[in-house]
Amino acid sequence: MTTIDAQADVVTLINVFTVDADKQQELIDLLDKATNEVMRTLPGFVSANIHRGVDGTHVANYAQWASEADFQAMLANPVAREHLAAALEIATATPLLYRVASVHHA
């Protein structure tokens, strides 16, 4: 279980992928595998939360890293880059970094 907390000192990547409907599951599997085999082992990794688009043609990764430097180091890691390149063979990605501004509940 992942928590979103405005006080937590993490940087959040929200990466929205656009993919053909017949490749959505393949992309989810690929992101699960990349996370388990590579991302989880890297310094500063906190969580990855893979989301299946209800429309069938999107996948989102809501990922938390301890710092922006850790995230940038991941992007420069050759094994991580290989996994990211595999995702980009079947999808387009719009990765953006955020910090939590506010959290509201019912």
Added chain:
Amino acid sequence: MTTIDAQADVVTLINVFTVDADKQQELIDLLDKATNEVMRTLPGFVSANIHRGVDGTHVANYAQWASEADFQAMLANPVAREHLAAALEIATATPLLYRVASVHHA
């Protein structure tokens, strides 16, 4: 504090806004106000989590609703629509609905 859990029976809206840097804080304030004054009072609202883009020109709302029907009812609500229209006067939005597929931790 919000939780992301693949077993939770919620639908997730990830709405990525693009905004001029000098309007980013105004958009965050507007989304905070709309959430507190309107969204929180609507049936099926679970959480809204407003994220400030590190690049200065994006804002993301990671919001959870009890069901897709509750989310659609919000979109049809006249007061909610008024707040959404105000956001779209200063930003563009890419709202997409998801279900959590998997959660990974370090």
